[in-house]
Amino acid sequence: MNECPESDAQQNGSDRVVSYFKERILKGELKVGDRVMPERELAQHLDVGRPLLREVMKSLVMLGFLNVRQGSGTYIAKADIRVLSDFFTFCLSQEQDVLEDVMQARMAIECQAIRLACERANESDLARIGQWLGTLIDTLTDPEAGGRADFMFHQSIVAASHSRALTTLYGAMAELLHRSHVQRRATTYRNPEIVRVLVDAHREVFLSIVAKDPDQADRRLRDHFAIGDELRRRSLIETYRGAPAKQTN
Amino acid sequence: MNECPESDAQQNGSDRVVSYFKERILKGELKVGDRVMPERELAQHLDVGRPLLREVMKSLVMLGFLNVRQGSGTYIAKADIRVLSDFFTFCLSQEQDVLEDVMQARMAIECQAIRLACERANESDLARIGQWLGTLIDTLTDPEAGGRADFMFHQSIVAASHSRALTTLYGAMAELLHRSHVQRRATTYRNPEIVRVLVDAHREVFLSIVAKDPDQADRRLRDHFAIGDELRRRSLIETYRGAPAKQTN
DNA sequence: ATCACAAGATTGGTAAGACCAATTATTTGA
DNA sequence: TCAAATAATTGGTCTTACCAATCTTGTGAT
Numbered sequence: 001m002n003e004c005p006e007s008d009a010q011q012n013g014s015d016r017v018v019s020y021f022k023e024r025i026l027k028g029e030l031k032v033g034d035r036v037m038p039e040r041e042l043a044q045h046l047d048v049g050r051p052l053l054r055e056v057m058k059s060l061v062m063l064g065f066l067n068v069r070q071g072s073g074t075y076i077a078k079a080d081i082r083v084l085s086d087f088f089t090f091c092l093s094q095e096q097d098v099l100e101d102v103m104q105a106r107m108a109i110e111c112q113a114i115r116l117a118c119e120r121a122n123e124s125d126l127a128r129i130g131q132w133l134g135t136l137i138d139t140l141t142d143p144e145a146g147g148r149a150d151f152m153f154h155q156s157i158v159a160a161s162h163s164r165a166l167t168t169l170y171g172a173m174a175e176l177l178h179r180s181h182v183q184r185r186a187t188t189y190r191n192p193e194i195v196r197v198l199v200d201a202h203r204e205v206f207l208s209i210v211a212k213d214p215d216q217a218d219r220r221l222r223d224h225f226a227i228g229d230e231l232r233r234r235s236l237i238e239t240y241r242g243a244p245a246k247q248t249n
Numbered sequence: 250m251n252e253c254p255e256s257d258a259q260q261n262g263s264d265r266v267v268s269y270f271k272e273r274i275l276k277g278e279l280k281v282g283d284r285v286m287p288e289r290e291l292a293q294h295l296d297v298g299r300p301l302l303r304e305v306m307k308s309l310v311m312l313g314f315l316n317v318r319q320g321s322g323t324y325i326a327k328a329d330i331r332v333l334s335d336f337f338t339f340c341l342s343q344e345q346d347v348l349e350d351v352m353q354a355r356m357a358i359e360c361q362a363i364r365l366a367c368e369r370a371n372e373s374d375l376a377r378i379g380q381w382l383g384t385l386i387d388t389l390t391d392p393e394a395g396g397r398a399d400f401m402f403h404q405s406i407v408a409a410s411h412s413r414a415l416t417t418l419y420g421a422m423a424e425l426l427h428r429s430h431v432q433r434r435a436t437t438y439r440n441p442e443i444v445r446v447l448v449d450a451h452r453e454v455f456l457s458i459v460a461k462d463p464d465q466a467d468r469r470l471r472d473h474f475a476i477g478d479e480l481r482r483r484s485l486i487e488t489y490r491g492a493p494a495k496q497t498n
Numbered sequence: 499a500t501c502a503c504a505a506g507a508t509t510g511g512t513a514a515g516a517c518c519a520a521t522t523a524t525t526t527g528a
Numbered sequence: 529t530c531a532a533a534t535a536a537t538t539g540g541t542c543t544t545a546c547c548a549a550t551c552t553t554g555t556g557a558t
Contacts, residue, residue, distance in 0.1 A: 113357070
C-alpha cells in the first residue's frame with residue numbers, strides 16, 4: 001500500500017502527517033474547502049495513532065490551514081495571515097528595541113504600496129482614501145476617532161496597491177504598532193499646530209496619489225513619517241519635561 | 250476583548266493551555282531557555298488531559314516557541330521567524346498570481362533596507378557586500394554560483410541595514426522567490442550582454458551605498474529590479490518562442 | 499406525498515492508562 | 529575516585545473509552 005519510496009519513507013510519524021498535508025496542498029490535490037478524511041480513518045491510513053495525528057492537525061489549525069467543525073469534519077482553509085500578528089507579538093516580546101525596527105518595515109511596505117497605488121488605484125480606491133482624509137480632518141479634536149482615521153487612511157493606501165502580499169504584511173505590522181503608538185498619538189493630537197502639519201502631510205500624500213506620481217508620493221510619505229517621528233519625539237520630550245519620571249505601565 | 254483578570258476561567262481547555270504560555274511568556278515569567286513543567290504535571294496543574302496539552306504544545310513547537318528534548322524536558326525557545334518561510338509557502342500555494350506580488354514585497358523591504366544601510370553600514374558590512382560583488386563578477390559563467398552570489402549580494406545589503414525585522418522578512422521572501430526564479434536566472438545568465446548590464450547595475454548599487462546616498466541607492470536598486478524584470482521577461486519570451494506551447498503536467 | 503421531528507450514525511473533543519525511548523540522576527563496584 | 533550499571537524522569541506514541549456537536553435517516557402526522 002504505502003511502499004512509496006520517497007516521502008512516506010521511514011519518517012518520524014509526526015513528519016509523515018505533516019508531509020501528507022504539505023504535499024497534497026502544494027500539489028493542489030487538497031484545495032480550499034475540501035474535506036479531509038475523518039481522523040480515525042486518516043490515522044489508520046497514515047499508520048499513526050489518533051492523538052499524534054491530532055497533534056499535527058491542531059498545529060495546522062492554529063496556523064490557519066485547517067478549519068475544523070465538530071461533528072462535520074475537517075476542511076482545508078484559506079491560510080489567513082492574521083496569525084502572523086500573534087506570531088509577531090510573541091517574537092517581539094522576546095526582543096527589546098524592535099519597535100523602531102518594525103516601524104522601518106512598515107515604512108518599507110507602505111512606501112512600496114503607495115508606488116503601486118499610483119499605478120493601480122481606481123476611482124473607488126481614491127474615493128476611499130479621500131474619504132478617510134476627510135474623516136481625519138473632521139475628527140481633529142477626537143484622539144480616538146482621529147487616530148482611527150489616520151490608521152484607515154494609511155490602510156486604504158496600502159489596499160489601493162492591490163497587492164495581497166503587501167496588504168497582509170502591512171496588516172500584521174499595523175496591528176502590532178497600534179498597541180504602542182496609541183498613547184503617543186493621543187498625546188500628539190492635543191497640539192493644534194502639530195495637527196495642522198500632519199493634516200497637510202496627509203493631504204499632500206493623497207494628492208500625489210491622485211496625480212499618479214510614484215516618486216513624489218514615496219518622497220512625501222517618507223517625509224510624513226520623518227515629520228511624524230520628529231513631532232512625536234518632541235511632544236514626548238515636552239511631556240516628560242512637564243512631568244518627569246512618569247511611569248508608564 | 251474579554252480580558253477577564255483571572256484568565257484561567259472556564260475556557261475551552263485548549264485555550265487555557267494557550268493562555269498559560271501566552272501570558273507567562275508575554276509577562277516575562279517564562280524566558281528563553283527556561284524549562285517548563287513536565288507534561289504530566291502541567292496537565293494536572295491546568296486540569297486538562299495530557300493529549301490535549303500535547304496538542305497545544307506541539308503547535309507551539311511547530312511555531313518555534315518551544316524546544317523539546319526527549320528525556321530532558323521542554324524549554325522556551327527564541328522564536329525564529331524562519332517558520333514564516335514555510336507559512337508563506339503554504340499561503341502562496343493557495344493563490345495564483347502572488348509571485349509578482351511577493352516580488353513587490355521583497356522590493357519594498359530591500360529598498361528600505363538599502364536606505365538604512367547607507368546610514369548604518371560599517372566597514373565590515375561594506376566589505377562583505379563588495380566581496381559578493383566580486384564573487385558575482387568572478388562567476389559570470391557559472392549560473393549556479395553566480396545566482397548564489399547574486400542572492401548573497403542582496404542579502405548582505407539587507408543585513409547591513411542592521412534591522413532584524415527587515416532581515417527576517419526578507420529572508421522569508423527570498424527563500425520563497427528562490428524556488429521559482431532559479432530557472433529564469435539560469436536562463437538569463439546564458440546571455441553575456443545581459444550579464445554585463447546586471448553586473449553594472451550591481452556595481453552602481455554598491456557604489457551608492459559606499460557614497461552613503463540613500464535616495465540614489467534606492468533609485469538604482471529600483472532600476473535594477475526593473476531592468477532585471479524586463480530582461481527576464483524578454484529572455485522568457487525568447488525561450489517560449491523557440492519551444493511554444495510546452496505542456497507541463 | 500410532504501414536511502417535521504426524533505433516533506441513530508458519523509465525527510471531532512477530551513481523558514485515562516499503558517508502554518517505549520531517550521535522557522538524566524543515582525547507585526554500585528573496581 | 530571514577531566509571532559503568534541501574535533506576536528514575538520525561539517526552540513519544542498507541543489504544544480504548546466516552547462525551548458533544550453535527551449530519552443522516554427513518555417515521556409519523558398532516
